[in-house]
Every structure is written in C-alpha cells, then in structure tokens.
Amino acid sequence: MFKSMMEWVDARLPVSDLIKSQATEYPTPKNLNYWWNFGSLALFVLIIQLATGLFLAMHYKPDAAKAFDSVEHIMRDVNWGWLLRYLHANGATFFFVMVYTHILRGMYYGSHRKPREILWWFGVIIFFVLMATAFMGYVLPWGQMSYWGASVITNLLSAVPVAGEELVVWVWGGFSVGDPTLNRFFVLHFLLPFVVLGLVVVHLWALHAVHSNNPDGIDLEHKDTIPFHPFFTIKDLYGVGVFLIVFCIFVFYAPNFFLEPDNYIEANPMQTPAHIVPEWYFLPFYAILRSIDFLGPYSKFAGVIAMGGAIAILFLLPFLDRSPARSFRYRPVSRVLFWIFVVNSFILGWVGYNPADATVFGGMPIVYVGRAGTAVYFGYFLLLWFITVTGMEKPQPLPKSL
Amino acid sequence: MQVYKVLIYKDMPISRAIDPQGDLTHILQSENISSRLSRFFTIAKKWKQKCRLGISAALADVPQPYVCLAGRSMEPMVIEQEESRRDFLILATSAVGAAGVAGAAWPFIRSWSPTADVLAQATTEVGLKSIEEGQMITVPWQGKPVFILHRTPAQVKSAQADDKATMTEPMPDAERTIKPEWLVVVALCSHLGCVPQPVGTGDYGGFLCPCHGSHYDTSGRIRKGPAPRNLAVPHYEFKDPQTIVIGKAVA
Numbered sequence: 232m233f234k235s236m237m238e239w240v241d242a243r244l245p246v247s248d249l250i251k252s253q254a255t256e257y258p259t260p261k262n263l264n265y266w267w268n269f270g271s272l273a274l275f276v277l278i279i280q281l282a283t284g285l286f287l288a289m290h291y292k293p294d295a296a297k298a299f300d301s302v303e304h305i306m307r308d309v310n311w312g313w314l315l316r317y318l319h320a321n322g323a324t325f326f327f328v329m330v331y332t333h334i335l336r337g338m339y340y341g342s343h344r345k346p347r348e349i350l351w352w353f354g355v356i357i358f359f360v361l362m363a364t365a366f367m368g369y370v371l372p373w374g375q376m377s378y379w380g381a382s383v384i385t386n387l388l389s390a391v392p393v394a395g396e397e398l399v400v401w402v403w404g405g406f407s408v409g410d411p412t413l414n415r416f417f418v419l420h421f422l423l424p425f426v427v428l429g430l431v432v433v434h435l436w437a438l439h440a441v442h443s444n445n446p447d448g449i450d451l452e453h454k455d456t457i458p459f460h461p462f463f464t465i466k467d468l469y470g471v472g473v474f475l476i477v478f479c480i481f482v483f484y485a486p487n488f489f490l491e492p493d494n495y496i497e498a499n500p501m502q503t504p505a506h507i508v509p510e511w512y513f514l515p516f517y518a519i520l521r522s523i524d525f526l527g528p529y530s531k532f533a534g535v536i537a538m539g540g541a542i543a544i545l546f547l548l549p550f551l552d553r554s555p556a557r558s559f560r561y562r563p564v565s566r567v568l569f570w571i572f573v574v575n576s577f578i579l580g581w582v583g584y585n586p587a588d589a590t591v592f593g594g595m596p597i598v599y600v601g602r603a604g605t606a607v608y609f610g611y612f613l614l615l616w617f618i619t620v621t622g623m624e625k626p627q628p629l630p631k632s633l
Numbered sequence: 634m635q636v637y638k639v640l641i642y643k644d645m646p647i648s649r650a651i652d653p654q655g656d657l658t659h660i661l662q663s664e665n666i667s668s669r670l671s672r673f674f675t676i677a678k679k680w681k682q683k684c685r686l687g688i689s690a691a692l693a694d695v696p697q698p699y700v701c702l703a704g705r706s707m708e709p710m711v712i713e714q715e716e717s718r719r720d721f722l723i724l725a726t727s728a729v730g731a732a733g734v735a736g737a738a739w740p741f742i743r744s745w746s747p748t749a750d751v752l753a754q755a756t757t758e759v760g761l762k763s764i765e766e767g768q769m770i771t772v773p774w775q776g777k778p779v780f781i782l783h784r785t786p787a788q789v790k791s792a793q794a795d796d797k798a799t800m801t802e803p804m805p806d807a808e809r810t811i812k813p814e815w816l817v818v819v820a821l822c823s824h825l826g827c828v829p830q831p832v833g834t835g836d837y838g839g840f841l842c843p844c845h846g847s848h849y850d851t852s853g854r855i856r857k858g859p860a861p862r863n864l865a866v867p868h869y870e871f872k873d874p875q876t877i878v879i880g881k882a883v884a
Contacts, residue, residue: 379827382825382826382827383825383826383827383844384825385826386824386825386826387825400746400747401742401745401746402745403747404745404746404747404748404751405747405751405775405776406747406751406775406776406777407775407776407777407821408776409751409776411745411747411748411751415745500773500776500777500778501771501773501778501828502778502828503827503828503829503843503844505843506843506844507827507844521845521859523859524845524858524859527801527861528801528802528861528862529861530859530861531823531824531825531859531860531861534859586843586846587844587845587846587859588846
C-alpha cells in the first residue's frame with residue numbers, strides 16, 4: 232500500500248530519489264568525529280527557536296507601553312509560557328554555542344578551503360544574520376539592558392561618515408530608541424529566522440555539491456565513505472540527546488544564568504544602567520569595539536570597523552590560508568596559533584564583560600588587555616597567511632586515503 | 634562559397650527544422666523555424682545568395698549564441714549589428730526596471746523615518762525657578778534625556794578657564810551657553826549614546842559616561858575617553874528668565 236502510494240508520488244515528484252541521494256544514501260566520510268555534530272545541532276536549535284518563537288509571538292505585544300508587561304504576562308499567566316520563554320532565551324545562547332563550535336571546527340580542519348569557499352561564505356552570512364536576529368530579539372522584552380543595548384548598538388551606525396546621524400534617526404524612527412524601533416525590530420526578528428532557514432538550505436545545497444570535509448582534510452575516495460543513514464542519523468541523534476540534557480539543566484534549574492538581572496527592570500530612557508553588557512556571545516566583539524580608544528575623534532568609527540572586520544575577515548579566510556594541507560591535524564604551527572586564537576577569544580570575552588574603566592593586575596587599565604587581545608585576534612589571520620604563503624610551516628605527510 | 638552568419642539558439646528545434654542537406658528555401662518552408670531564421674533569410678535574400686547550411690551534430694557543442702556557416706567551416710561568428718541591438722535592449726530594459734524598483738522602494742524606506750506625530754513632539758518647556766544653584770535636573774526631550782545644570786560660580790570659572798586647554802573638540806564655554814549659569818546639554822554620550830552620570834562624577838568636575846569611560850567637563854566638553862564629540866547643546870530659548878523651551882517646532 233505505502234509502496235504503491237510512493238510510486239504514484241515518485242512518478243510525479245521524485246521524493247524517494249531526493250531522500251536517497253541527499254539523505255539516507257548520501258556518502259559521508261567514515262572518519263567524521265564528534266566536532267561534526269554541531270552543524271546538525273545548530274539546525275536542531277534553529278527549529279526549537281522557530282517553534283517557541285512562533286508561539287511566544289502569539290502572546291507578545293510589540294508596543295513600548297506593553298512589551299515589558301506582556302513578557303511578564305507570558306511568564307506568569309500564559310499556560311507553559313515560562314517554559315516557552317526560557318526555552319527561547321536559552322535557545323539563543325545554545326544556538327551560539329553550536330555555531331561558534333561549528334565555525335571553529337571548520338577553521339581547524341580547513342573546511343573553508345577549496346572547493347568549499349561558497350559553502351563557507353554562506354555559513355558566514357548565516358552567522359551575520361543570526362547576530363542581527365539575536366540582537367533584535369534581545370530588545371523585545373524592553374528591559375533596561377534591552378533598551379540600552381539597543382541604544383549602544385544602533386548608535387554604532389552614527390559612526391558612518393556623512394550620513395551617520397540621519398541613518399540612526401531612520402533606523403530608530405524617532406530621535407531615540409522608542410516605540411517605532413521596538414515595533415520594527417519585532418517584525419524583523421520574526422522575519423529573519425525564516426531568511427536563516429532559506430540560507431541554511433543553500434548552505435546544505437553547497438555542502439552536498441562538494442561533500443563534507445573530514446578530520447584529515449584530504450579528498451576522499453568512494454570507499455572511504457559510508458551512507459548517512461543509519462550511521463550519522465544515529466550519531467546526530469545521540470548528539471541531540473546529549474545537548475538536550477545540558478539544555479534542560481539550564482532551562483529548568485538555571486534559566487536566568489545567561490540573562491542580566493537589569494533586564495527585569497522596565498526600559499527607562501532617562502537612566503543608563505551602571506554597566507551595560509551585551510549578551511555573552513557578543514562580548515569578544517564588544518571588547519574589540521572598545522579597545523580602539525586611542526585615535527581621538529576617529530576612535531568610534533575605527534572601533535566599529537574593527538568590530539565588523541573581526542567577522543568579515545572570515546570571508547577572506549579561504550584565501551588567507553595557503554597551506555597544501557587543509558587540516559591542522561597535519562600542521563603543527565597552525566595548530567598552536569589556533570589554540571591561541573581560541574583562548575584569546577575567551578580573554579576578549581572577559582574584557583568585554585568588565586566595565587570599560589576597570590583595572591586589572593594591580594592598576595593596569597583593562598583596555599590594554601583588550602588592545603592586546605584585538606591584536607592577537609587579527610594577528611591570527613595575518614600569521615596564518617604569513618606562515619603558509621612563505622612555506623614556513625612544513626605540513627606533515629598527508630595520508631592518501633583512509 | 635559565400636559565408637553567412639546566423640544566430641541560432643540551442644532551444645530551437647533545429648534538428649527537426651533543418652535538413653542538413655537542404656537549402657535556405659527548404660528551411661523556411663519548415664513550420665518550426667523561428668523568426669531568427671526569417672531574419673537570416675531576409676539578410677540572405679538581400680544578398681541574393683543561396684546558402685547551404687553546414688549544420689551537423691557538432692552544433693550541440695558550439696557555444697551559444699553560435700553561428701551556422703555555409704560550407705564546411707564551423708567557425709563561430711556573430712552578427713555584430715544583432716549583438717549591439719540586443720545589448721542595448723537588455724540594458725535599456727534593465728535600467729527602466731531598476732529605476733522602477735528604486736522608485737517603488739522609496740515609500741518603504743521612508744516609512745522608517747520619524748512619523749508626523751513623533752515630529753510634532755519636538756519641543757519641551759522647562760521651568761527653571763525650582764533649580765537651586767549647583768543642582769541638576771534631567772528632563773526628557775524627544776525621548777532623550779537633557780541635563781539642565783544650574784552651575785555654581787566655581788563650575789563656570791573652571792569651564793571658562795579650560796577654554797584654552799587641549800581638547801578633542803575645542804569650543805569656548807561661552808558658545809555652549811546662553812547664560813553662563815545655565816548649562817543645557819543632551820545627556821547622551823557621543824560615543825554610543827549612554828546617559829552620563831550627574832555632574833561631579835568625571836575627572837574634570839563634569840560628567841562621566843559609565844559605559845566606556847568618557848569624561849566630560851563642567852561645560853559638557855569631551856576631555857578624556859573614546860567619545861569623539863562634546864555633549865550636544867540642543868537648540869533652546871529663554872521664553873522668560875525662568876523658563877526655557879528646548880527644541881524647534883517642526884512643521
């Protein structure tokens with residue numbers, strides 16, 4: 232019965248073919264390690280965000296006078312509203328955990344290298360859109376951090392030469408962050424996840440066109456691959472299980488761990504909180520923004536350029552790395568640089584979390600650490616290019632096949 | 634043999650339309666021939682020549698728009714007149730299309746700009762009578778906080794004394810006030826828009842922005858930190874000695 236029904240469908244729309252060639256029998260490298268779980272995990276979190284977000288939107292009111300109360304209404308009155316909101320708020324955090332791990336995985340194993348440049352670029356675009364979506368989502372509860380975070384970030388636009396001030400007023404729909412801003416951010420926050428979904432389809436299309444990279448970073452023969460199903464369906468499901476355990480610990484036992492207490496105070500345009508911090512996933516970039524403070528009147532624009540450049544430089548990564556080996560597994564120097572880069576990102580995050588005028592190590596302004604961290608951040612990309620273009624790094628011999 | 638150049642596109646049903654052994658007349662009798670070939674015929678007729686078309690299986694590999702040549706030569710050629718005419722049409726159509734899209738986008742873009750009711754709330758009136766010397770109040774204007782500081786003689790003196798000091802954006806104190814004892818500034822840091830803390834918190838006796846550590850003096854001028862400009866002085870007027878109106882009415 233089912234078979235004949237599928238035959239009828241396949242004659243009109245070749246569904247079985249698609250599932251077979253792109254999913255069940257899709258050839259996947261047999262040596263993928265657990266770092267390859269994070270792409271599917273990111274997709275899983277995206278689905279959680281879409282589902283919870285959709286139902287939250289049915290109770291939320293994007294109006295500066297009502298937004299804060301409607302979030303409390305969701306928390307107190309809506310059946311299971313607290314769960315939807317905590318899933319959504321913590322989902323954002325875990326989305327970035329997945330995406331950052333996924334990006335670092337790609338950087339370590341050379342997944343951006345030829346012929347996967349377009350695949351990588353779409354990943355970077357998704358990352359950009361995701362940051363915009365997360366930022367606008369954080370504005371919606373209309374708490375103090377929402378409001379002042381939105382003020383600080385939208386004010387970055389005023390650094391644009393010539394038309395900066397007009398641009399900010401245009402984005403705000405007024406002379407400060409206000410009701411029109413909240414309303415349009417809500418609409419965009421609703422729209423962008425679907426844009427992300429479309430970009431994910433292209434990302435997967437590009438992936439299936441060139442196939443997965445692997446921990447050895449070598450081109451594989453057919454005998455080195457195994458069908459996606461059941462081997463990777465089960466492995467991805469296992470990853471989902473582990474993730475759900477961690478996720479639920481936060482959702483049920485520490486739902487506010489990643490949230491700022493100040494955001495439970497309603498937005499007040501007349502008073503800045505003593506210390507504005509963005510969400511943790513923006514902290515390293517926030518630190519880079521603040522570390523450029525030594526250029527007088529150009530500091531602001533330079534800081535914005537540095538912050539944007541810190542992400543945009545990922546677009547260039549496929550061309551910066553010139554080594555004959557993709558995977559850092561066979562590249563001792565790159566490997567060391569990579570781990571310095573990772574540790575440095577955490578240091579930058581810590582700098583971003585601290586107040587701008589904080590001092591560390593007995594009186595040293597923390598901004599010095601931020602400047603050093605910024606130099607190391609960009610230095611990673613520069614050095615990676617330098618040691619590979621000059622051939623300073625001799626990769627270890629690569630295996631011919633698995 | 635005379636060589637003629639024809640544009641033929643791959644999606645034409647050529648194999649059925651053209652008998653490789655036939656001549657031009659034969660081609661035109663075929664029902665499947667496209668207007669492209671009619672044009673070719675017009676040109677050919679003008680030259681009163683017959684053309685044997687050397688169409689072969691190799692056509693499938695010839696890049697398009699390709700050319701069918703008389704005789705055995707298969708070298709692709711293009712009628713230049715045809716090409717430039719096509720280019721012009723494509724360009725003109727695209728330009729009109731782009732202008733149309735840009736025009737249609739304008740209302741959408743403009744819908745983000747401040748609305749009429751937002752523009753209407755452009756002024757705020759403030760009574761100064763109750764503000765004692767040394768006291769500062771914060772009033773909302775266009776959704777932004779404005780500091781109104783009743784400066785003490787010491788604060789005025791220190792602001793005026795610093796007129797000659799090295800500053801990011803030098804400006805004499807006299808240009809920033811209407812009456813020296815009243816300082817009216819928009820309380821948004823020119824760095825990223827945080828509200829600075831009240832007078833007396835900064836290194837120069839003025840305002841400290843807690844977000845990124847910018848120090849403003851008692852005239853609201855930037856003296857230290859990442860902010861690029863002084864605190865803005867809004868447009869304001871003394872309606873009477875005890876009342877100011879901040880902002881300009883917008884039509």
